[in-house]
Amino acid sequence: MEIRQLKTFITIVKLGSFSQAAQFLGYTQSTVTTHIQLLEKELATALFERFGHQLMLTTDGERLYDYAEQIAKLADDAKNEFDNFAVPRGPVIIGMPESLCVYYLTDVLKEYASLYPDVGLKLKLGIASDFRLLLRKNMMDLAFFLEKNIKDADLVGQLLWPEPVVMVAAPQHRLARQKKVRVKDLQGQTFVFTDAGSSYRRVLEEILAKTDVQARTVLEIGQIQTIKQFVIANLGIAILPLIAVKKEIETGLLAALPWQGPDLKTGAYLVYHKDKWHSHAIRAFIKLVQERLLK
CATH class of the missing domain: 3.40.190.10 (Periplasmic binding protein-like II)
Structure with missing residues (x-):
């Protein structure tokens, strides 16, 4: 049972015909018919019956309609909820050396906080050896390193600029x-x-x-x-x-x-674990850093 089949079913009921539902949904009439046939096959019942030119729901069709509306609404609510997540929100934990935080990243952090007020930035000052451990334990999302290079097989590092x-x-x-x-x-x-x-x-x-x-x-x-x-x-x-x-x-x-x-000489790197899933908030931070600091 697929959401699109249930939505086709709901549309037919509301519009009163297969042809109008097909036109409204942008489907061919054969596609609409197939959706209903698949539903009927899966549920082992008939959903519609005809009296002359009038299309009517069967008793089982009426029972399904209530469920179909609830399921379709929940599906739409879920989609809307995740569409809203396209706006960065939630916590982002970032590690950085004190020197980078004070002298390079203050303006970027201020701009990011202004652009995405629903993101909870958590900054941890420290050193690369600590950050490596936290990144590997998935207790930190991103970190800035001052290193000659990043050789760790499980870490991805982007050089932002050389740092004398x-x-x-x-x-x-x-x-x-x-x-x-x-x-x-x-x-x-x-x-x-x-x-x-x-x-x-x-x-x-x-x-x-x-x-x-x-x-x-x-x-x-x-x-x-x-x-x-x-x-x-x-x-x-x-x-x-x-x-x-x-x-x-x-x-x-x-x-x-x-x-x-x-x-x-060292370089300033933006580093994350190769297996880290990047939320919208993390992707937005990486993008802003690249736009403002990549040299």
Whole structure:
């Protein structure tokens, strides 16, 4: 029993003839006849009978009509409900590094919230290693990564833009007065790092490990603003996305060290699990990010 067959049945009853129903529905009369024949076969009963030129419902036809109207109404209600879901709504959970959130994504998030007020945006600040776990457990819909590349077989990553990473120190720091800073110059230095697991911290630690250069002290601080204050106070050196320290470098509060070691550059990626179903709200967010941030 199909919805379209029931709707054909209802239309015949309301209009009083097969031919008028066919015209109203845009079917051929043979299609309308087939719909009724299939219903009668499935229900093992006759739905209509004729008295001369008058088409009338049988007793079973009258019984079916009440059900058919209810079923058709429920089907229409369901369709209307899901049509309304074309307007993004519901929760969307997004992970992002603090630096991207503060310096790149604020305007996008504001615009998205304005365009789609029925979407409940939930933002989680953190690092890529945490986001990977949450994406794989389907506890996060999308995440922004700062990585050299995305190699995970189960994750899909779209590069949005290349993100330079700089090594910074206070202007009075010894390394800030050098024309070149090489890996060996980092021996015995104090580093002020973001949480373990950030991509650019991991890259530098791998460089130091390969060259057997050891830091004297590592200060691990979760907040970029605090890291900058520590470095400005000459408590150590740090590596951070250029966007996060650009203003301080321009005003002379921080000095960008003339790094001559391996490339520290990363890229900003929008990442989701390859098996993730994308709701209208998720698709709308991805589209807006691509329109505003894809370079």
